[in-house]
Amino acid sequence: MAQVVATKLLHSSFFGNASIDNQIEKIKLCGIGENNYQSPEVLRKGSSSVGMWSKPIVKRKTKIVCTIGPSTDTKEMIWKLAEAGMNVARLNMSHGDHASHQKVIDLVKEYNAQSKDNVIAIMLDTKASFGPEVRSGDLPQPVTLASGQEFTFTIKRGVGTSDCVSVNYDDFVNDVEAGDMLLVDGGMMSLLVKSKTEDSVKCEVVDGGELKSRRHLNVRGKSATLPSITEKDWDDIKFGVDNQVDFYAVSFVKDAEVIHELKSYLKSCGADIQVIPKIESADSIPNLHSIITASDGAMVARGDLGAELPIEEVPLLQEEIIRTCRSMGKAVIVATNMLESMIVHPTPTRAEVSDIAIAVREGADAVMLSGETAHGKFPLKAVNVMHTVSLRTESSIMSGGTVSRLNQAFKNHVSEMFAYHATSMSNTLGTSIVVFTRTSSMAVLLSHYRPNGTIFAFTDDKRVQQKLAVYQGVCPIYMQFSDDAEETFENALVVLKNQGMIKEGEHVALLQSGRQPIWRFQSTHNIQSSLHKDHMTAPVSLNFTIQAKAYVLSNLVEPSFYRKTFNAIPFYRLTMGIAPVSLKNQSIRAA
Ligand SMILES: Nc1ncnc2c1ncn2[C@@H]1O[C@H](COP(=O)(O)OP(=O)(O)OP(=O)(O)O)[C@@H](O)[C@H]1O
């Protein structure tokens, strides 16, 4: 116990009252202010930082989603993006074809197969026609639209002239009225609807610009009539199932129905693919809660959201969507325009840097790059900026020993309680957490509580490893488990040490629990804190035996109170101990 108290003091003095010197040291470690391009190895693995007994590795917690396109669809670029910090590769089905996406999927799988300590998940964005994605048609060359000029959209196929272009949606003429404001490319250009005929909509250009092929069209304040899932969508979904992608990003979801439909299809074909609705439609906002409840997370798709709704609503909705996902323990991704200027410039605007920092502070699991990596000039620099800004921001929001009180409803299960207390313990001790999971559930729960240290999630299932790639703070690692828990713990520590993820003298909290027990008997859970070097002379062990009812009660009380109060009540067994580990003789001795 003396050890725990001592660490707590050290810990709070670092995170709570960091000296100017410490702050400057941290800033240097994060690379901000030095204006230097960091090596991919340092970028991905993280930097050493001041910690407790030793210096734990500080890894970036917020994940990075990169859209793959013409700038990045080669083996060389996929490798470089992965080493620079990409965690999820996104394929936008609105562009390219199955053959080009297949090539990227194969490259990502090739990367994963040869990588010892990194994994890239694949997200298929079923954008094409899942919802009312209205786009203008192909043009032989870009058309310049000047304010005041007349321009026509038609539902006739194959039209692409300087004053008229096709739209891909037959009900377009029915959905718009004279007086509506049409937004092109999320508002880059706007046109006022003047009149319509049976097959065409005549407009006057309000804000002009350069109209290119296949641009988004939105009507300000309106959602288009929702078509059901089309043939093209099913084709893309099947393509995703055949290729065992990890996530679907589903466009223009307006209610939970489409999610249920997709989930039941996936169940019928035995596909374990996470469904992430893109919140981008005005109609989705009243149904936010039910949509996210039915899904595995959500994406704040700010491009279309800011076109369908007044642009000033976007930051508020971003906050609300993140908060809703966080309260349910679901993954949330913030997308679009995050480093837009880096499509053509090598450095970001200060506003873009702040935008990333805000998403990180609000608690996003991941931030996304679109055109920046798909067709930009500086895709690697954009990932570099996202990495350093996220890491720096994260270092300023470490919570010390306390775990924020999250949605009460979330902490009503033993596993949730366990994740909560494991987080509290690792924060107090200033350690990383090593968790063993077959289903991902305990790693996801830990991520939900946002521990200060990295969550090293060991799994013996590659699908689970890939799925975990999007969750904040989780470093997923594939490893075969042995029948012997102690041997598996030991193997995991050796892997971490060999990969340079933990160091001699560093403490880690070992945790095994979750909905599918690995080595534990039903209803027993185990957290232990290990010293990663045989230099602790007097191991201290705290054993608590508590009642099932007590778990529910302890939701309401602070951990310290809970420790004192439930010490003597028998039933479940929760072990918190300090156990010395020696890497030299490869043995772990439980205290
Ligand atoms: N697979 C691809 N093949 C060719 N170009 C692509 C591909 N993916 C993306 N792009 C290009 O990168 C741009 C940005 O990608 P993004 O995924 O943001 O698509 P978008 O159509 O602009 O918008 P949204 O994200 O709403 O679908 C696209 O407009 C397109 O020009």
Ligand SMILES: CC(=O)C(=O)O
């Ligand atoms: C990502 C996306 O589709 C949007 O922002 O509209």
